[in-house]
Amino acid sequence: MTDRPVPAPARPEALIARRRALLGPAYRLFYDRPVHIVRGEDVWLYGADGRRYLDAYNNVASVGHCHPRVVAAATRQMATLNTHTRYLDEAVLDYSERLLATYPEAFGHVMYTCTGSEAVDLALRIARYETGGTGLVITRNAYHGTTQATAGISPSLGANVPLGRDVWAVPAPDAYRNPGVDVGARLAEDVRAAFADMRRHGVRPAAFIADGIFSTDGTLAEPAGFLAPAREAVREAGALYVADEVQPGFGRLGEGFWGFSRHGIVPDMAVMGKPMGNGLPIAGVALRPEVAERFGRDIRYFNTFGANHVSIAAAGAVLDVIADQNLVANAAATGRLMRDGLRALMARVPAIGDVRGVGLFLGVELVTCRDSRAPDPALARRVVNALRDDGVLISASGPHDNVLKIRPPLTFSAGHAALFLEALERALADAHQEPA
Amino acid sequence: MTDRPVPAPARPEALIARRRALLGPAYRLFYDRPVHIVRGEDVWLYGADGRRYLDAYNNVASVGHCHPRVVAAATRQMATLNTHTRYLDEAVLDYSERLLATYPEAFGHVMYTCTGSEAVDLALRIARYETGGTGLVITRNAYHGTTQATAGISPSLGANVPLGRDVWAVPAPDAYRNPGVDVGARLAEDVRAAFADMRRHGVRPAAFIADGIFSTDGTLAEPAGFLAPAREAVREAGALYVADEVQPGFGRLGEGFWGFSRHGIVPDMAVMGKPMGNGLPIAGVALRPEVAERFGRDIRYFNTFGANHVSIAAAGAVLDVIADQNLVANAAATGRLMRDGLRALMARVPAIGDVRGVGLFLGVELVTCRDSRAPDPALARRVVNALRDDGVLISASGPHDNVLKIRPPLTFSAGHAALFLEALERALADAHQEPA
Numbered sequence: 001m002t003d004r005p006v007p008a009p010a011r012p013e014a015l016i017a018r019r020r021a022l023l024g025p026a027y028r029l030f031y032d033r034p035v036h037i038v039r040g041e042d043v044w045l046y047g048a049d050g051r052r053y054l055d056a057y058n059n060v061a062s063v064g065h066c067h068p069r070v071v072a073a074a075t076r077q078m079a080t081l082n083t084h085t086r087y088l089d090e091a092v093l094d095y096s097e098r099l100l101a102t103y104p105e106a107f108g109h110v111m112y113t114c115t116g117s118e119a120v121d122l123a124l125r126i127a128r129y130e131t132g133g134t135g136l137v138i139t140r141n142a143y144h145g146t147t148q149a150t151a152g153i154s155p156s157l158g159a160n161v162p163l164g165r166d167v168w169a170v171p172a173p174d175a176y177r178n179p180g181v182d183v184g185a186r187l188a189e190d191v192r193a194a195f196a197d198m199r200r201h202g203v204r205p206a207a208f209i210a211d212g213i214f215s216t217d218g219t220l221a222e223p224a225g226f227l228a229p230a231r232e233a234v235r236e237a238g239a240l241y242v243a244d245e246v247q248p249g250f251g252r253l254g255e256g257f258w259g260f261s262r263h264g265i266v267p268d269m270a271v272m273g274k275p276m277g278n279g280l281p282i283a284g285v286a287l288r289p290e291v292a293e294r295f296g297r298d299i300r301y302f303n304t305f306g307a308n309h310v311s312i313a314a315a316g317a318v319l320d321v322i323a324d325q326n327l328v329a330n331a332a333a334t335g336r337l338m339r340d341g342l343r344a345l346m347a348r349v350p351a352i353g354d355v356r357g358v359g360l361f362l363g364v365e366l367v368t369c370r371d372s373r374a375p376d377p378a379l380a381r382r383v384v385n386a387l388r389d390d391g392v393l394i395s396a397s398g399p400h401d402n403v404l405k406i407r408p409p410l411t412f413s414a415g416h417a418a419l420f421l422e423a424l425e426r427a428l429a430d431a432h433q434e435p436a
Numbered sequence: 437m438t439d440r441p442v443p444a445p446a447r448p449e450a451l452i453a454r455r456r457a458l459l460g461p462a463y464r465l466f467y468d469r470p471v472h473i474v475r476g477e478d479v480w481l482y483g484a485d486g487r488r489y490l491d492a493y494n495n496v497a498s499v500g501h502c503h504p505r506v507v508a509a510a511t512r513q514m515a516t517l518n519t520h521t522r523y524l525d526e527a528v529l530d531y532s533e534r535l536l537a538t539y540p541e542a543f544g545h546v547m548y549t550c551t552g553s554e555a556v557d558l559a560l561r562i563a564r565y566e567t568g569g570t571g572l573v574i575t576r577n578a579y580h581g582t583t584q585a586t587a588g589i590s591p592s593l594g595a596n597v598p599l600g601r602d603v604w605a606v607p608a609p610d611a612y613r614n615p616g617v618d619v620g621a622r623l624a625e626d627v628r629a630a631f632a633d634m635r636r637h638g639v640r641p642a643a644f645i646a647d648g649i650f651s652t653d654g655t656l657a658e659p660a661g662f663l664a665p666a667r668e669a670v671r672e673a674g675a676l677y678v679a680d681e682v683q684p685g686f687g688r689l690g691e692g693f694w695g696f697s698r699h700g701i702v703p704d705m706a707v708m709g710k711p712m713g714n715g716l717p718i719a720g721v722a723l724r725p726e727v728a729e730r731f732g733r734d735i736r737y738f739n740t741f742g743a744n745h746v747s748i749a750a751a752g753a754v755l756d757v758i759a760d761q762n763l764v765a766n767a768a769a770t771g772r773l774m775r776d777g778l779r780a781l782m783a784r785v786p787a788i789g790d791v792r793g794v795g796l797f798l799g800v801e802l803v804t805c806r807d808s809r810a811p812d813p814a815l816a817r818r819v820v821n822a823l824r825d826d827g828v829l830i831s832a833s834g835p836h837d838n839v840l841k842i843r844p845p846l847t848f849s850a851g852h853a854a855l856f857l858e859a860l861e862r863a864l865a866d867a868h869q870e871p872a
Contacts, residue, residue, distance in 0.1 A: 075511045
């Protein structure tokens with residue numbers, strides 16, 4: 001890409017030591033042998049080791065790494081103007097109109113932040129101000145962010161991160177581990193009970209929040225529509241329903257633009273993030289105007305970098321690319337191929353207990369035994385690392401860390417899907433031969 | 437800049453109405469007649485009205501709007517790779533080394549976020565985890581962010597934003613309104629009393645946090661060193677001292693790189709933000725490694741866009757520009773000219789009660805009467821709007837909204853300072869002739 005001489009890349013061990021010294025112990029790396037990436041293009045990441053890696057994990061670069069249209073739009077804007085929302089500007093309004101057009105008619109406003117954490121945090125501030133309550137209901141292994149308030153509703157961060165005092169957690173709607181159960185009815189019942197218990201403790205309900213694909217709860221997608229009874233239970237409790245669309249949003253599920261769409265519900269607020277600017281920091285909250293009317297009258301909101309001109313330019317280009325490259329349809333089509341391939345693999349590999357997900361958000365649950373459904377996190381770890389060594393990037397998640405998380409860019413083609421499925425079959429075979 | 441035909445800009449009234457409809461009531465605009473900016477270059481912002489505005493306010497584009505070196509670095513990186521810190525990367529380590537070299541030796545780690553709010557929020561999480569306490573001491577009109585936890589330590593957001601339950605506020609070290617008082621000793625005494633009162637209520641101390649220029653408290657800078665006794669009081673209380681450098685940091689004060697330097701203290705953590713990437717979202721916490729050792733061992737930290745490759749590239753270019761264009765020295769020199777000019781103006785204009793600040797962070801306090809020191813927020817508002825109409829952008833701040841906040845890009849020259857001072861003198865004359 002440049003004429004300058006390229007220095008030899010540092011050895012991974014040296015980088016790991018420098019990293020520990022400079023960034024401290026809170027920073028974790030992916031993989032037993034961390035990868036050193038130096039370039040990205042569409043679904044490919046290129047390593048300092050001269051190898052290329054098929055990216056089947058990163059949902060931020062959702063329209064593909066370094067998409068030329070996004071890069072061009074952001075570059076052009078960066079050389080022209082990059083300020084904030086306290087001056088008048090047309091671009092942020094044009095973008096807001098386009099964005100709101102992807103939402104149900106009841107949604108009328110959008111507010112901008114830089115990260116999903118900030119957007120969830122803002123949604124909680126609004127919900128608490130509007131309802132006068134503080135109580136929140138979440139699922140048991142949820143992840144919603146890293147600020148104090150959002151880490152407090154993210155049990156998946158581990159036992160050392162305190163949950164908020166006014167937070168009630170309910171079981172996630174897991175159809176695999178609750179065979180024969182109507183998970184939607186069960187979730188609604190649990191949500192109702194949580195809000196009732198909350199009131200019994202003198203805590204007034206504020207909101208229910210859920211990620212519409214239940215990513216850290218193990219990727220729970222079926223049956224579509226299962227969120228409808230819970231939505232009703234939230235309304236009955238006088239609380240607001242916040243759809244966390246940071247992971248499923250922007251067409252990844254291949255069925256509509258938002259994770260809640262396939263459940264046939266209309267939330268009170270929806271929180272967006274990761275893929276919104278294809279890597280440039282932009283996130284936000286879309287909402288029914290009436291739920292933020294008091295908040296907006298009484299409280300001013302300003303986020304210095306939120307909706308800055310460059311992020312908005314990138315976000316606009318992302319919407320263009322999704323539309324022009326037909327990426328929602330592609331997520332559906334490639335997702336179907338992937339899911340069919342994974343199900344075929346499941347027929348041959350007993351360690352695969354379940355194949356779940358929709359569009360390009362898929363989960364493969366690994367178990368030591370199909371009958372007991374006992375989770376096999378050790379196998380998941382070996383598979384993830386074997387894939388990495390074979391040049392394919394994914395991760396594992398879920399309450400037991402045994403669910404392979406497959407979440408490639410939306411530009412993943414049938415060819416990429418085939419490469420991925422072959423590699424996964426090899427990795428499962430290799431991982432089984434290794435000692436546990 | 438382009439060959440495409442430029443559409444006629446929308447009328448401000450139309451934009452304001454669309455804004456209200458799309459972004460909702462929480463969004464506020466600057467100025468009675470909001471400005472519509474379409475291009476930026478160095479210290480100049482260009483309006484859709486065809487006028488140019490001298491930017492004497494925006495501290496984000498600290499090395500000047502659209503600085504070509506920052507734009508080039510970010511653009512190059514954006515076309516190459518933009519991912520996250522879970523892969524190995526050299527650039528983030530090189531930048532971290534350079535950044536930490538600007539701090540006292542005791543600082544060893546840096547952790548990255550996207551916004552100052554997130555960075556303060558993370559510092560609070562760390563302080564609370566390390567100390568086992570929850571209690572925070574702040575100043576009475578502080579601003580530290582917009583997340584729930586940081587809005588809860590930001591009384592300047594107004595009475596409708598609840599302060600945190602475990603937050604104690606002390607008077608800011610205001611030498612103007614406490615003539616003859618040793619504001620440093622007074623602050624230390626107040627901090628000591630706040631921590632004692634906190635313990636009396638069964639709340640264990642976690643941290644003291646202050647913005648080293650006390651921006652929303654009215655720009656309080658003199659005498660340098662006044663923070664030293666408070667730093668000692670925080671240590672005695674077993675709490676951590678968090679320096680909020682989002683506003684004074686990166687050389688703006690012209691005396692060292694950080695606001696705390698001129699007070700001769702070494703905090704436990706320092707929080708950075710706004711100017712760090714000259715407009716691209718990047719922020720962070722620099723700290724003594726020992727204060728995050730437990731946190732880092734027990735809790736993983738990951739911020740999806742924090743220290744992404746593009747933001748790091750921009751941040752590196754910002755450090756280059758500050759060094760190569762000698763901007764800290766320029767902040768000192770132009771700041772001195774500005775302050776001298778403002779003091780000369782004060783000799784002629786009785787409404788100026790005080791001129792404060794250091795480097796390119798200046799405050800001009802407007803009063804109805806010098807003897808009573810009664811604040812004149814109405815005059816401040818008229819002056820800010822008169823300047824805007826005359827093509828110069830500033831704002832007003834402070835507990836009484838009567839302190840003109842002057843905070844131009846660090847590239848402000850002697851010529852720009854002269855333009856500014858002439859315009860301010862005109863604005864003060866005009867504003868005095870208008871009805872209150």
